[in-house]
Amino acid sequence: MDGRRRPPSSERPNAPAASAASSADDRDRSGGAGEGDRLGWADVGKGVFIVLVVLHHTVSKHYEVVTPDAWDRLVAAWAGVTLALKPLRMPLFFLLSGLFATRAVHRSWGEVLRPRVVRPGYLYALWLAILAVVFTHARELPMNRTRDAGEYLADLLFATTGLWYLYATVVYFVLVRATRSLDARLVVALGALLATTSWVWPIEAYNRGSVLIHFVYFAAGARLPGLVRRLGEWRGTWQVALLVAAYVGLGAVLLASEAPRGAATLLLSLIAVPVGVRAIVAAVAAWPRAEQVTASLGRRTLPIYVLHIPVLALLHHLVGELPPVPTVPVLAPLALAAYPVLAALVVTAACLLVHAAAVRTPLRWLFELPDDGPRRGN
Structure with a gap:
């Protein structure tokens, strides 16, 4: 590569990891309604946002590093896109994950302990160890990683790596389940208070800040499913336009003021989440043929994650x-501009293919508890 190799935006970034939900979601997807009243747009939302997580990591961990300096503006544009999506990507994903946990929260521990706590906890510990081994060889990819047994044990207690979503779903579910006797509004308010502490402690450069921030969304989805449903039924077109304008304006102010990233994420998500829900519902209505594909991804987030x-x-x-120099003046910039999207789609497809092959072999313990039968994937 001509010119220096660009360092990543952060060696231990605050970027959220891709996410996955427990396969127990398949039994809870109605979000508190009758079994036949399924929120299809919520499955679509999870499918869209798991791809956005892959896109984010493709840009911040790969594209920024391998692209020559001659294309700085292109790299900066993609970095800006993923940054702009940050207050939407994981907050809405956790809101939907909480929504799918609504019924489980009100079941007995005997019914939910294995699918909601033991299974994701097992997968978190397993893949934390697997990725630690992977990163002893793949050292060029700038990711949070465990480098020794001490860091592995520390990450079991409080996640810092890209697997923090699995860790968070266990902790969040236990907290929401344990506080189910409290008023839902109080639990959500306490979640918001917890989120504000994320930029008080010196952990914002790690995913531990994200663990603190996103509990409020999971709690809102699990304890206030009616609110999420009303967001899905909202049809205010001009209000959406105003919210988008407010998002851009507030984002510019927060960026200029160098506000803590945790604070900016929390404030902007209050605007981004309702806009995101409205966009998903509108997309499902406009492109019904695409719904099946994206909803299928939403039910298979674990292997992708x-x-x-x-x-x-x-x-x-x-x-x-x-390539540092365009060989074809027009096509090269277009190809480089499209590369992150194409690479993210290739990575997503490869994950699904590997998973489909593995679950047909004894290797299915990579995605399930060893004595569980095969599931669909998330």
Whole structure:
């Protein structure tokens, strides 16, 4: 590659990891309604946002590193896109994850302990160890990682790596389940208070800040499912336009003021989440044929979540460097501009293929408890 190799935006970034939900979601997808009253747009939302998580990591961990300095503006544009989506990507994903946990919160511990706590906890510990091994070889990819047994044990107690979503779903569910006798509004308010502490402690450069921030969204989805449903039924077109304008304006102010990232995420998400729900519902209505594909992804987030970083590391190794000089003046910039999207889709598809092959072999313990039968994937 001509010119220096660009360092990543942060060696231990605050960027949220991709996310996955427990397969117990399949039994709770009605979000508190009757079994036949399924929120299809919520499955679509999870499908869209898991791809956005892969796109985010493709840009921040791969594209920024392998793209020559001659394309600085293009890289900056993509970095700006993923930054703008930050207050929407994980907050809305956790809101939907909480929504799918609504019924489980009110079941007995005997019914929910294994699917909601033991299984994701097992997968978190397992994949934390697997990725630690992967990163002893794939050292070029700039990711939070465990480098020794001490860090592994520390991450079991309080996550810092890209697997923090699995850790958070266990902790969040236990907290919401334990506080189910309290008023839902109080639980959500306490979640918001917890989120404000994320920029008080010196952990904002790690995913631990994200763990503190996002409980409020999971709690809102699990304890206030009616509110989420009303967001899905909202049809205010001009209000959406005003919210988008407010999002852009507030984002510019927060960026200029160098506000803590946790504070900016929390404030902007109050605008981004309702806009995101409205956009998903509108997209489902406008492109019904695409609903089936994206909803299918939304029900298979786990293999994408745990596999996309190793697959991205392999891609990073294979690509090495992108061309420093355009060979075709028009096509080269277009190809480089489209590369993050194409790479993210390739990584996503590869994850699903690996998972589909693994669950048909004894290797299905990589995605399920060893004595569980095969599931659909999330």
